[in-house]
Amino acid sequence: MRLEFQTKAKNLLILQDKLKSARVLPLVITSLDELEDKTQEVLEKIKILDSKRFIIRSSSKSEDSTKNSNAGAFLSLANISNDKEELLKALKEVGNSMPSTKDEILIQPMLEDIKICGVAFSVDKDNFAPYYCLSYDKSGSNSSITDGSSNNAYVYFHYRDYLEFKDHHNQQIITMIKELEKLFDCNLLDVEFAFATYKGKSELFCLQVRPLVMQNKINLFKALPKESLERFYKRFISLQEKRPRILGDKALFGVMPDWNPAEIIGLKPKRLALSLYKEIITDNIWAYQRNNYGYRDLRSHPLIHSFLGIPYVDVRLSFNSFIPKKLDEKIAKKLINFYLDKLDKNHELHDKVEFDIVFSCYDFNTPHKLKTLLKEGFNENEIKRLEFSLLELTNDIIDSKKGLYLKDIEKSKKLKQSYEDIISSDFSLIDKIYWFLEECKRYGTLPFAGVARAGFVAMQMLNSLVEINFFTKEEKNAFLNSLETVSKSLSFKINSLNEDNKQEFLETFGHLRAGTYNILSPRYDENFKAYFDIKNHRQEENLKSDFILNDDKKEKLQVILKEHGLNINTDEFFSFLKNAIEGRELVKFDFTKLLSKSISMIEELGKYYKIDKEDMAHLDIKSILNLYSSLYSQNPREQFLEEIKRHKKEYELTLALKLPSLLNKADQIFAFSSSSVIPNFITQKRINAKTAKENDTDLEGKIILIYAADPGYDYLFTKNIAGFITCYGGANSHMAIRASELAMPAVIGVGEVAFAEYLKASRLIIDCESEQIICL
Template sequence: MTARVTLGTKAESLSRVSALLRSGRVLALMYFTVAEWRAKRNEIINAITDFTEYDQTLIIRSSTRREDSAQHSAAGEFLSIKGVRGSKALGGAIDSVIASYGMCIDDDQVLVQPEASTVIASGVAASCDPSTGSPYRVVNWVDGPETAAVTSGAGAPLRTWYHVSHRATVDPPETFLKNVIKLVGELEDLTGIRHLQVEFGIDKNGHPILFQVRQLTNVPTSIPTQKHHDALMKVYQRLRDSPPDHSHPGVIGRRSIYGVMPDWNPAEIIGIRPRPLALSLYRTLLTDHAWSAARRRYGYRSVGAPVLTDFAGSPYVDSRVSFSSLVPADLDDSLATRLVDYYIDRLDSNPHLHDKVEFEIAFTCYTFDLDKRLAPLRTAGFDEDDSRTLSRSLHALTKKLLSGLGPWHADQQSIRELARRRLHFANQPAHSTSRIKRLLNDCMRYGTVSFAGLARGAFIATQLLSSLVNAEVLSPPERLEFISGIRTVAREMSEKFRQLSREDFLARYGHLRPGTYDILSARYDETPDLYFNWHRHEPQMAQQAEFHLSAPQVRKLTDLLIRSDFPISPSNFLSFLGAAIKAREVAKFEFTHNLSDALLSLRLLGEQMNIDTGDLSYLNVPTIMQLSGDLAHNTGLVRAAVERGRAAHEITESIALPPLITSCEEIWGFEMPRTQPNFVSQRRVIAPVALVAEGNPIEGCIALLVSADPGYDWIFTHGIVGLVTCYGGVNSHMAVRAQELNIPAVIGAGEIRFHHWVGASTLEIDSANMSVRVIA
């Protein structure tokens, strides 16, 4: 690629491309040095007013030698002033911009342009994925006349579109985006630089106005373009050629949608781009067989297919498989199929519900407000008989659970057996291959099927509890009071942290690790000082009073249970709800103990083979099950598997896919949901949280800011190790700065996530895997 334009300062770059640009335009400009301004102030003011017509509104922009270099962008670090009119205001604005340079040099510049008018949208486009270097055009924009909304990271309704650069432009969500893509491509050709960031506005005719072009810095090296294309083509063909009639037993419905959040929620559990070992463990232990076996035992349709698939290593839930498994087993195929199709159509029409499918889309148990919840079926072509039939089926499986006739008690016994068996081989050598296999096999045999069943019971209990609010038996605060009174594992752990010695606490809870399936996520007992402040005084938790219903509430609930034909007393009903919610947490605590011990043993075995933990994260479960007592054999086997896994994961990290895939064409271009955070860098960090606005010390901390405002650029000089903002996009100035400094960041987390993380004391940001975990 032969460059026709050499980038310089902001002003020089715009001036050099303006005469050659065909896919966009640069507004008229003048620029001068600081030395020239100091020597010829009045002459420059006169020249500007003559050049732009005196009454035109101007923007005075920074253009220093410290901005937009190949090593450092200083994005947003210096001042620009809009809305400037008149010579007095002009002189003052120029002085202010120069003052923002601090220790400036004589050949630093100031750029003057007319302010863009009649702009209908504006944004920033990157010629590659800034965090991975992968061949995508990534465009952030906002609709409306505000030209700095994207770069400032303010709370504007930001939109983001990804387009594969080696693919002909697909239909974008806005027509003008095609012109933006052309502009980025032309600037690549003119400059000979592959990694560019372009600030633009869109005029009323849909044509781009170029505000700035700079080189992106510290961009990782991506896989070759052809390799990227081949990987995406395989994903595209899999989706395109997926047969309408599913070949697995029990799976019904005419089509599928794939999501990272529905049902077993891989985005939360293992992340968007998990290492091969974490993905393999999650599939083997839960999403291949255990999940469906549990649902079958609890009265749902038998489904002979994994619920989780992966596209180039990124895990997705197959919604058709998931919805098929949530249909009561006694429904005939006709009604069951129509229900699954209805669920999928509703998800397609309401993609924002993809993390709430069991609450907002599917009907999976009887609740006291079920008739009201089933009402939308009537407008979707289901008749009254269909609703009655579904209601009877859901009532039967819910009643069976409440009556104690199902597998709920047996599942709890199986979890206790898992814990008992774990003690039997605790004395085996920690790095023993047989110990690793036994821990995993017991986990599958006694743990995960029962956990999946108890999780189903807990979900039904949660739904029933919520319906008590809708039935006006409980108020919302009373519902929360009931839940907070349940002695879950988390609540007990908080109490034991204050009561037990460090050694005893870690003996009981040390197996826990924030990333349950991730060998790179240290256990509590491996790095306890990272997770806990042993010297911090924890206030005594208030004694939780036992929850009791009032006499009128008892009468109302009794009547509700009788009318619902549930042969259970109000006190026993509430006891079951609490026990079901607790049983799920206990089951998770126990089966993950086996898993965590197996990962620890694998790490110790890796030390015997001189293979580090990072390499082991590229293994898979089939390889682990082939391990023997021969160390030399194991070493060769593992090293070969590691190389295969590393090569596969390199592709995984290079690919961006939408969180909800509804069409094979979305592989080549898609708009990101506005609730999807933007992850910067490929690094992982665990650190305390510091709220910048509250004046918390931020050195060595993950800084939390409401907006990605470049006015907070000073935080990067105070030794922060991570950054989270509520608002902002991947092309905001703060995102650019975090990328340059290789600081893991989450930009535009959204209000719900942000406020959840504000309440934490310690977070883990895993940018490569696009996940955040609350540690404490």
């Protein structure tokens, strides 16, 4: 017989003699009315529970419906003693927190020795994707998951049709949920549970069950067929096999390493954004230019794999691409396996591989850092050969006359003329899109990939001067603040915006978007008011400062450069740092102008074919580019619409899919625990402020929550915000750097689970010094 959902208390009451896979604690149900009329009878009922401590919870009729849960709206009090006065006081407090004196008050014994306590959903609570979603901790708290106070939450996702389990506790919880689904004939459940001791016996307890709120949510319950995951499983297994010119015994895949798709295009990008990113950078360009800069030749290998729509970096391939081409093959293989093993054992490093795992260039602290390899099975000779190969590669990069990055910066200067030539041509829209992207690759992303590598080497060398105590952090920051970067110029121009200079500003910066590859994200010049409010902007002084190195320091650095075998003098060294760091931003800024214009023209092409941009976002860029050299019998509009329809269906699958940030085992495709995430805290400040989302109109004085650390979010710095938090992004991401420059408290890359919680909070404390975020 199917059970009907009632109140929290009555749901537990009817389960007491029916639920077999878990236990429901004995309970008493009362109300303020009953307590008023029959105080002694209520106390006698509670006495029969035979407990020294109680938990007293609300059970209002306005809670736990499919339309509105009101979860946490009313009072619950734990650890109440059986003292009459304390008990009556607690009962009245809980009763008075609810709207009606007839609302139920639920009393149960307090569990002892709580081993695990948490919440489980029978589907994803936001889109009903077919996963059992478990969240719990092992601190002994009975509320840390529900109130968000847990510092070590364990999160587990299990595809509903997958029958294998590695953890006995997870299996017990899911067995209980399945039984509850049958009893209530409902597969959209929210269940609170605990593994604890009662009357000397340790077992699983069902603490609450209610239906999930369903209104105004997308329903993806049937969007993820098992066959798709099985095909993915087979593909993952096949990708473990060796590929031409690739060293390393296993393949790992991550959403953050190297070119960092999660930050740049998002974890679940639509087809156009993903295909654009692959087309202009990660399919070919990345490997071509890395090889030019002295690393292994990995051309023909795409860096990013789209796993059912989620972009993953081939980490083994990435590690290969950081090996100097002249390093002995045996040492190279040993090194790559060391990198892979280290990441496999330390998943939290997946967004910091170039800082904490890989040796990709030589810096002033490299000899010291390489000594750690002695504990990892490397001998002195192998380490010396690695050191010399990194030194030779780095010398080639930083050469003051022959450095490739200088040629790449020069090459990128052709972008402006290419842009003007295409704009003024009589080309068709399709032809213009084709040539914008071709020129973007040739004179934009190709040189950018090189200058970005030089920029990383520059920052690595600058940071190492702090590590060896040549510079203080303040001196390093003073040097960075002396640079004339595009970001700094943009910030200055934004802070000086007024009606008189608005047009001039848009001529220079109007092509920027908050989502660089996203057709649905408007350019600055397409929706100025969404980004800027110029009413209160005033002319501000440029924050650029001079950096002067005294003669004594110059001489000391000259000695250090010579001792390390770096073939440049002090002046040339600082010239390299300046040119590489400034050049990286400038080339990126310049190539995004062509990219942004091509995206606008794709929107225009959609209008020509009467297809709105929301649909064009699901089109693969290759379908447009193919029209440049191929004429088909089918009208392009029909061809586009067929593809869009198919990709929209696939995107539903992508939205439903859950995968870990680092994929290292095939069975994670069906079930996994979320990887621990170590966010990057900027500054040492502490702030307490209300929260806002990026699209909110009132941002002043608030902590802003944004998904990515994308450069297009620079406009936030003009809103007088208190700070910000990003879901994705690493220590070297754009917004991390900008926050550091501006001494603005920020937390970069908190991860999906934590970010979802912060979105719910109306106020947060960010304590950067203790690296803590507190929901208020």
